[in-house]
Amino acid sequence: MQVFEAKKIGKIVVLGTGGTIAGTAASASDHTGYTAGQLGVQHLLDAVPGLNDTLQGATLVGEQVAQLDSKDMDHATWQTLAQRCIHWLAQPDVGGLVITHGTDTLEETAWFLQQVLHSTKPVVLTCAMRPATALAPDGPQNLLDAMAVVLDPMARDVLVVCAGRIHSARDVEKIHPYRLDAFNSGEAGPRGWIEQGRVRWADPGSWPVVHVHARQALALPPADWPWVAVLHSHAGADARQVHALVAAGVKGLVVAGTGNGTVHQDLLNALAQAQAQGVALRLTTRCEEGQIVGQAAALQTAPLGLNVYKARISLMLDLMK
Numbered sequence: 336m337q338v339f340e341a342k343k344i345g346k347i348v349v350l351g352t353g354g355t356i357a358g359t360a361a362s363a364s365d366h367t368g369y370t371a372g373q374l375g376v377q378h379l380l381d382a383v384p385g386l387n388d389t390l391q392g393a394t395l396v397g398e399q400v401a402q403l404d405s406k407d408m409d410h411a412t413w414q415t416l417a418q419r420c421i422h423w424l425a426q427p428d429v430g431g432l433v434i435t436h437g438t439d440t441l442e443e444t445a446w447f448l449q450q451v452l453h454s455t456k457p458v459v460l461t462c463a464m465r466p467a468t469a470l471a472p473d474g475p476q477n478l479l480d481a482m483a484v485v486l487d488p489m490a491r492d493v494l495v496v497c498a499g500r501i502h503s504a505r506d507v508e509k510i511h512p513y514r515l516d517a518f519n520s521g522e523a524g525p526r527g528w529i530e531q532g533r534v535r536w537a538d539p540g541s542w543p544v545v546h547v548h549a550r551q552a553l554a555l556p557p558a559d560w561p562w563v564a565v566l567h568s569h570a571g572a573d574a575r576q577v578h579a580l581v582a583a584g585v586k587g588l589v590v591a592g593t594g595n596g597t598v599h600q601d602l603l604n605a606l607a608q609a610q611a612q613g614v615a616l617r618l619t620t621r622c623e624e625g626q627i628v629g630q631a632a633a634l635q636t637a638p639l640g641l642n643v644y645k646a647r648i649s650l651m652l653d654l655m656k
């Protein structure tokens with residue numbers, strides 16, 4: 336899973352079509368009794384804090400193509416929307432498009448556009464499950480994430496962004512009537528994720544060789560391979576585990592931390608001592624899905640979001656040089 340730097344593009348065009356993302360309710364706690372398609376696209380953009388930082392110099396152009404509840408989507412609107420997409424995509428300084436859309440028929444619009452646009456530039460549909468007037472609306476974050484995807488060098492085609500996940504037009508489906516993460520891509524899974532404004536693609540094409548000295552393993556007798564052990568952080572984690580391993584001659588320790596790579600303080604203190612004694616350390620997470628985002632702890636994070644068992648192999652190969 337690879338993360339790429341944002342590309343430099345001149346302009347991103349945001350086409351508004353309505354939906355809950357542009358919806359308003361009488362009360363901030365009302366997530367269902369609202370009217371979709373009330374606020375204009377410029378209003379939605381103005382409500383996104385930190386938008387300029389994400390854009391990295393690209394300018395935004397907003398255009399209202401429609402203003403409807405997407406349950407009422409019609410073929411005439413599709414035709415107009417596709418024509419506006421073609422118009423903007425033909426401009427050399429436009430790096431990609433974001434389309435704000437209701438969730439109800441978003442998957443249908445995405446597939447229609449995928450078939451008629453044949454775009455190499457990214458066209459990213461995004462949405463919200465809560466109206467813009469909600470206490471904690473999801474629309475601004477989805478909009479920000481959609482911009483990050485447009486800016487990513489690997490983004491192309493028609494994509495859908497919702498709740499931190501990127502879906503293809505082919506596979507995306509609305510699978511839940513209420514929760515924020517209402518979309519799924521079935522067996523195919525999401526195309527990627529947006530984490531802290533950065534895109535992580537599920538399939539980067541091929542996996543890089545991280546350990547340049549890995550072939551040493553073919554010549555070195557297995558009995559001489561460096562001893563690397565696995566530890567887990569948990570309630571009541573005991574420093575004596577680390578001390579015992581160090582005393583027995585361990586060369587490396589890979590720790591499966593809790594959550595985003597947090598480690599019990601008792602274990603962390605013992606690990607710091609071990610490191611001072613020359614033991615190599617790597618950090619992973621106990622969580623089965625996702626990977627550590629950002630620099631979570633004092634320990635070096637294992638490469639490529641590997642799980643603790645594969646990270647153990649990686650550290651062992653690292654220590655062979």
Ligand code: ASP
Binds near residue numbers: 354404
């Ligand atoms: N009915 C709304 C729409 O599709 C639902 C939503 O956007 O979440 O426009």
